[in-house]
Structure formats: structure tokens, C-alpha cells
Amino acid sequence: MSIQELTQALLKFRDERNWAQFHTLRNLIVSLNLEAAELLELTQWKSEEEMSALFNEEGTQEALRDECADVLLYLLLIADKAGIDLLEAARSKLEKNAVKYPVEKAYGSSRKYTQLED
Amino acid sequence: MSIQELTQALLKFRDERNWAQFHTLRNLIVSLNLEAAELLELTQWKSEEEMSALFNEEGTQEALRDECADVLLYLLLIADKAGIDLLEAARSKLEKNAVKYPVEKAYGSSRKYTQLED
């Protein structure tokens, strides 16, 4: 399945329920944030060992997979609404990041680009 | 460009900078939440008219595109880390949603599935 086919299935799902009326850009962005928070909730109070179990045990892996899926679904709705080609946007952003974080300065460093040292 | 090719480019970007050491699942999920918040910030204090301009004017459209891209990039890193096939996860989640929100109950309603009426 390609990202275009997934988008088509998603828009069909939306339109069968007559939900486009609720899908303002603001509402979709709020919903994406709420799904991101559900992903964050999977990490709450977890030790490093419990975090490893999160993607190694079947029950919790499913929760993780579902929350990632929800984030992607809202991202696709936002991209459709705003006329954004998501893969092209990500490819182009990666190029910008390569300029902000040149290998020779950013190698092995977790600093923000504004704080990279020469 | 396919989502697999984008993922490959992203992992190459990460490895050239020796950043995998920072990319614990917890850190990636926190970062995804921060990028989601930057998307939300684009809506802050905006009237409905200003929200429309957000994806119709070139300057703001670029900001929107970049923030969507950042969310996708972290989502791909999480999926890679956790061994998740993102498109398959989204397709499967859409099927679950179809069961939770049957057309005849959910048509034209913005209620949560736990509050849908017969």
C-alpha cells in the first residue's frame, strides 16, 4: 500500500461519515496534538527497562502501533486539507536540516543548531 | 519518492551525524510532541480568516509544510526504532475505527465512539 492509497482510503472513511465539516485545519491540528500526547502517555512513569518492553512485547507494541497510526492519519488529513505533498515536504525539510546541521559540526552532538560549536 | 526511500534518506542523515545514540524511543516521542506543538503554535491567536490564510499564502504555507514534515520525520524514526510498518499500521487502525464508528451511527456526528447514540 502506498501513502496515496492510504490517503484515498482515509478520505473515503471521512466522507462516508460526513465528517469533512468538522475537519477545519485548527481542529485537525488539535487532534494531532492529542494523538501525540497519547503516544507520550505510553512512556509515562516508565523505567528504561519498561520502555524497552514497550516495543518488544506484543500487547504494548499494538498500543504503540495504534498511536503512531493515529498521528499519521491526522497528518494525512492536515496535508490533504492544506494541499501539502507530505513526502516531498519531508524530503525538502531534510535538506534544510542538512544545512542547519552540517556533519562536521553536528557529529555526535545533541545540541540545537543555534548552539553548535565551530 | 516512496515512504521507504524517505526513511532510507532519513536514517542515512541520522547515521552520518552519529545521532542514533540519542534516539531512544522516549526521546523520539518527546520530540514528536514538540514538533506537534510547533504546528499548534501556528494556530495560536489566529481568527478563522487568519487560519485560512495559513494555507493559502506562500510564506505561512511553508511554515505549515515544514512543521508537518518534522512530525513525519520523527514518526518515521519511531516506526523504525519500534519495528512498525507505518502504512500497514494506519490501514489496520482505519479498520478498527470503522468498527468503532459505524456509518449509520457516526454519520454527521462529532461525538466520541463511547457516546454515539443508537
Place this chain on the structure above:
Amino acid sequence: MSIQELTQALLKFRDERNWAQFHTLRNLIVSLNLEAAELLELTQWKSEEEMSALFNEEGTQEALRDECADVLLYLLLIADKAGIDLLEAARSKLEKNAVKYPVEKAYGSSRKYTQLED
């Protein structure tokens, strides 16, 4: 009840359950974000009319009150952990904001201070 008395009651609640061991600064900040998201969830898909009802109807007002309370409780735990006097910090931040947003420039404007016009 003062904010100091509330803090004392909260720390007693925590210590009776032996929970200080989980309360790293990182964990508390993540939890505060999750409570903020629950507050945001109360606004999800709501029309302007439904938003008004949110604080005028008893059932929903209680949900709003509880989520605000949860945010405050984590904020107090963070402040205690980091040795911050919360009221003094807010008073001092308000002074900084007054410099960033001088009345003559900021009057009736929702712009960020970096975009205020002369």
C-alpha cells in the same frame, strides 16, 4: 487555603504513597504535559456554542475544574522539586512580559512581541 498549605497537603499525599522515587523532574514535566492535553481534549471538535456550555453546565464544568486542578498539582510538584517559588516566578515573569509587550505597542494586538509594530 493558601498555595503553601495546598503544597503541604500534596507532598503529604505523595509521601504517604512513597511516590517521590518516581517524581524526577523529567517525569513531572511529561505528566504536566499530559494533563494539559486532557484540558485540550475538552475543547476537541467543540463548536463555539459548545465551548460556552463547557463552563456554564455543571457536568462539564467539573471536568474542566478537575483538569485545571491536575495541571496545578503537577506544577506545584515541579516547583517543589526545582526549588521554585511559583507566585514569585509568575510575578517576575509578568514584569518581563510588560517590557516585551509595552502598552502603546501591544494594545489590542495579538501579535508576538517579535512582530509588534512601532
Place this chain on the structure above:
Amino acid sequence: MSIQELTQALLKFRDERNWAQFHTLRNLIVSLNLEAAELLELTQWKSEEEMSALFNEEGTQEALRDECADVLLYLLLIADKAGIDLLEAARSKLEKNAVKYPVEKAYGSSRKYTQLED
């Protein structure tokens, strides 16, 4: 300074700038989430050692103090808007939490109340 005096100073700050018009409940809740995210950003990519430094070193402590202050300021605006007595709400929520997390079950456990064992 009491929380009531702080609230008065905050409302005066708002009204001098004629900002109440922007302060819908939805906008205030979104802004509180953005401030919570700025707090979360202070933890991004940080090791445990760097997290300790966060509240022990003066420069970073100020950032932490300012972000906590911003969360409190929006919380006070929300409470004012919704007619909520914040301290009373927190005291009352703490009582609810004591019922959900009885000492004998919750002692030394980071589980959610729905997963506490007998």
C-alpha cells in the same frame, strides 16, 4: 503575594492591553499547552546529569522558572474565565485522587489506578 493578588495583577496587565477579546477559553487552553511544551523542550535530548543541572545552574534555572510561570499565568486566566477557584479545585481533586489511589494499594507503585492490584 497571594494567588489572588497575582490574579489581580495579571488581569490588570491583560486589560491595559485590551487583550480580553483574544482570551476565549479555547485560545487560553491552546496557549497553556504551548507553554507546557516549552517546559518539555527544556528536557529534550538531556541526559540524567543534564537534567540535574537544569535546576542547579542559574542560567537554566531561570528558563525553568519562566516556563513554570507561563503555565501558571495561563492557568489563572483559564480559571478566571471559567469561574474556577483553583486552590479549592486542587484540594478537592487531591481528595478524589486519595480515593482512586488508596495508600495500601498504591504504596510504592507507579501504576494507573485502573491497574492497581489488590
